[in-house]
Amino acid sequence: MKKQYDVLIVGSGAAGLYAAIQFPPQVEVLLLSKRELTLSNSSLAQGGVAAVLDLQNDAYALHVQDTLTAGKSKNNVQAVEVLVQEGPGDVLRLKEIGVDFDREADGTLQKTLEAGHSRHRIVHHKDSTGKAIVDTLLAEVKRHPNVTICENTLLYSLEKREGGFVAGLLMPDGSSRLTSARFCLLATGGIGRVYQYTTNSAIATGDGITLAHRLGAKIRHLSWIQFHPTAFAAENDRERFLISEAVRGEGAVLLNCDGERFAEKYDPRGELAPRDVVSNAIILESRFKHSEKFYLDITHKGAAFVKNRFPMIYENCLKEKIDITTQWIPVFPCQHYLMGGIDVDLYARTSIDRLYAAGECSHTGVHGANRLASNSLLEALVFSRRAAEDILKRLQEDPSADIGEFPDSEDLSGAPLPHGHRTEIRRLIQDCHFVIPEPDKVPESLQRIREILDDLETGGYEVNRDFVEARSLATVAAIILEEVMEEHDAE
Ligand SMILES: Cc1cc2nc3c(=O)[nH]c(=O)nc-3n(C[C@H](O)[C@H](O)[C@H](O)COP(=O)(O)OP(=O)(O)OC[C@H]3O[C@@H](n4cnc5c(N)ncnc54)[C@H](O)[C@@H]3O)c2cc1C
Structure with missing residues (x-):
C-alpha cells in the first residue's frame, strides 16, 4: 500500500466498483472492502435494474412520474431526471462489459414489471441480478x-x-x-444492521455515514x-431472505x-402497490387478525416457470423446507433500504470539500420518501459515475497535492468492548421505528x-471491527431518532 493515492473509494458494491472503472490509468485509486469483496447489499439484489430502454413502449416521463409517485413527491426532481435520462446509458455499459442480462428470443433485453412501475422496464439476470453485476464489475476492475x-x-x-x-x-x-x-x-452502503430484522448484508452498519457525520457532513432523512413487505419469515435469522417484488x-x-x-382492502393496487403501502397493509391486517402469519402464493404459475424465473428464491426456500411450486411462502415485512444518507448534490459532492458519497449511503433525493423498486442499483451506477x-x-484542473505529514500507523489498543450494546440498539430501533x-x-x-454512544466514545475501547461497527450503529440510531423527534415536535 502506498502513502498517497489520488482517490480513495470505500466500498466494493455496485457504487464503488462502477466508480473505480471510470478512472484512466494515470489516476491511482485505492478501493476498500471491509469484508470479502462480494459481501454487500449489491450482491444480494435480486429483481433487477429499472431503465427506460424501449422508447416505443416506455418514456422517460413515465419513469420519472412512477419514481415521484412512489416517493410521495418528496423527491429531488432534478436528481430524478438525471437518474432516468442517464441511467439507460449506464445499464447498456454494464451489458457491454459483460453483465449477462436475460434476453428475449429475438436477443433484446427482457424487461419485467415490478410494483409501482407503469411499464415493463426492469432488466435482470434471473433472480440474482446483483451478483451478476458485482461479479462482472469486479472482473473489470481487476483489469485496471x-x-x-x-x-x-x-x-x-x-481526517480532513x-x-x-x-x-x-x-x-x-x-x-x-494510515494512508492518504x-x-x-x-x-x-446502508444501515440495515441497526434493525433486529433486515434483508441487508452484514456490512450494512452505516460506517460511511458515521465517518461523514464525524467530519461535519450534512446528513439528511x-x-x-x-421496509420490504415480503421477506421470508424465518424464525431466528437476523438477515432475512428477500422474496423479490418480481x-x-x-x-x-x-x-x-x-x-x-x-391487499386490495387497503389499496386498489393490491399486491402491486408500492412497498410502503403493502407493508402497511400487512401490519394493519396483522392487527385486524391478531396474527403475524402471512403468505405469498405463486403455486398457480406452474413449477417449470417458477423454477426457471426464480431459481435462487426456489432453492433458498427449499433449504427452509418450503417448495414454492406447491406451498405458500411465509413472509413478513422487515428493514430493507435507506432512502436518506449523506447529503449530496447532482455530482455526488457532499458538504465537505473533496468528499463524495454514492449508492445507498448517500442522499441524492431521487427516492423521496419511498424508493421505487429497482431504482437503487440505477442510482448507485449513475451517481458513482458522476462522482468519478x-x-x-x-x-486535471489541479494536479498538485499537499496532504502534509502523518505517521504510518497508530495505536489501536484499549479495553475490551462490553457485550450487548449492539443487541440493545437493534431492539430499541425495531421497537420504535418500524x-x-x-x-x-x-x-x-x-x-x-x-x-451507549457516550460510553463508546469515552470508554477507551480497543479499535477493532466490533467497536467501529457498534459506534456506527449507535451514531446512526441516534441520528434517526433525533430526526423523528424533530419531525414530531414540528407537527
Ligand atoms: C436483498 C436485497 C435485494 C435488493 N434488490 C434490489 C434490486 O433488485 N434492485 C435494486 O435496484 N436494488 C436492490 N436492492 C438495493 C441495492 O442492492 C442496494 O441499495 C445497492 O446495491 C447498494 O449498493 P452500494 O454500492 O451503495 O452498497 P453495497 O453494495 O452494500 O456495498 C457497500 C460496500 O461498502 C463496504 N464498506 C462498508 N463500510 C466499510 C468500511 N468501514 N470500510 C471499508 N469498506 C466498507 C462494504 O464492505 C461493501 O463492499 C436490494 C437490496 C437487498 C438487501
Missing part, C-alpha cells in the same frame, strides 16, 4: 492496474486535510495503517427507511393467516442510545 484493491480492510477514521484526507485503515491482521488520498468517495410482479398473491387475499467524472475533472412508528417510545430510546 491503477486500482489497488484491499479486501478485509476497514476504514475506521477519516486541506489537500485531501488521511485515512485510518484496520488491516486484515487487526493492525493499523486527495479525494474520497464513500460507497459504504436518515429516518426514511423502506414474484408479485409475475402474479403471486398475498394471503393472510386464513388464506384470504387482503467530477473528481477526474478536479484532478413500519408503523411509535413516536411515544422515541425519547426514552434516544436517551439510552446516547448513553
Whole structure:
C-alpha cells in the first residue's frame, strides 16, 4: 500500500466498483472492502435494474412520474431526471462489459414489471441480478492496474486535510495503517444492521455515514427507511431472505393467516402497490387478525416457470423446507433500504470539500420518501459515475497535492468492548421505528442510545471491527431518532 493515492473509494458494491472503472490509468485509486469483496447489499439484489430502454413502449416521463409517485413527491426532481435520462446509458455499459442480462428470443433485453412501475422496464439476470453485476464489475476492475484493491480492510477514521484526507485503515491482521488520498468517495452502503430484522448484508452498519457525520457532513432523512413487505419469515435469522417484488410482479398473491387475499382492502393496487403501502397493509391486517402469519402464493404459475424465473428464491426456500411450486411462502415485512444518507448534490459532492458519497449511503433525493423498486442499483451506477467524472475533472484542473505529514500507523489498543450494546440498539430501533412508528417510545430510546454512544466514545475501547461497527450503529440510531423527534415536535 502506498502513502498517497489520488482517490480513495470505500466500498466494493455496485457504487464503488462502477466508480473505480471510470478512472484512466494515470489516476491511482485505492478501493476498500471491509469484508470479502462480494459481501454487500449489491450482491444480494435480486429483481433487477429499472431503465427506460424501449422508447416505443416506455418514456422517460413515465419513469420519472412512477419514481415521484412512489416517493410521495418528496423527491429531488432534478436528481430524478438525471437518474432516468442517464441511467439507460449506464445499464447498456454494464451489458457491454459483460453483465449477462436475460434476453428475449429475438436477443433484446427482457424487461419485467415490478410494483409501482407503469411499464415493463426492469432488466435482470434471473433472480440474482446483483451478483451478476458485482461479479462482472469486479472482473473489470481487476483489469485496471491503477486500482489497488484491499479486501478485509476497514476504514475506521477519516481526517480532513486541506489537500485531501488521511485515512485510518484496520488491516486484515487487526493492525493499523494510515494512508492518504486527495479525494474520497464513500460507497459504504446502508444501515440495515441497526434493525433486529433486515434483508441487508452484514456490512450494512452505516460506517460511511458515521465517518461523514464525524467530519461535519450534512446528513439528511436518515429516518426514511423502506421496509420490504415480503421477506421470508424465518424464525431466528437476523438477515432475512428477500422474496423479490418480481414474484408479485409475475402474479403471486398475498394471503393472510386464513388464506384470504387482503391487499386490495387497503389499496386498489393490491399486491402491486408500492412497498410502503403493502407493508402497511400487512401490519394493519396483522392487527385486524391478531396474527403475524402471512403468505405469498405463486403455486398457480406452474413449477417449470417458477423454477426457471426464480431459481435462487426456489432453492433458498427449499433449504427452509418450503417448495414454492406447491406451498405458500411465509413472509413478513422487515428493514430493507435507506432512502436518506449523506447529503449530496447532482455530482455526488457532499458538504465537505473533496468528499463524495454514492449508492445507498448517500442522499441524492431521487427516492423521496419511498424508493421505487429497482431504482437503487440505477442510482448507485449513475451517481458513482458522476462522482468519478467530477473528481477526474478536479484532478486535471489541479494536479498538485499537499496532504502534509502523518505517521504510518497508530495505536489501536484499549479495553475490551462490553457485550450487548449492539443487541440493545437493534431492539430499541425495531421497537420504535418500524413500519408503523411509535413516536411515544422515541425519547426514552434516544436517551439510552446516547448513553451507549457516550460510553463508546469515552470508554477507551480497543479499535477493532466490533467497536467501529457498534459506534456506527449507535451514531446512526441516534441520528434517526433525533430526526423523528424533530419531525414530531414540528407537527
Ligand atoms: C436483498 C436485497 C435485494 C435488493 N434488490 C434490489 C434490486 O433488485 N434492485 C435494486 O435496484 N436494488 C436492490 N436492492 C438495493 C441495492 O442492492 C442496494 O441499495 C445497492 O446495491 C447498494 O449498493 P452500494 O454500492 O451503495 O452498497 P453495497 O453494495 O452494500 O456495498 C457497500 C460496500 O461498502 C463496504 N464498506 C462498508 N463500510 C466499510 C468500511 N468501514 N470500510 C471499508 N469498506 C466498507 C462494504 O464492505 C461493501 O463492499 C436490494 C437490496 C437487498 C438487501
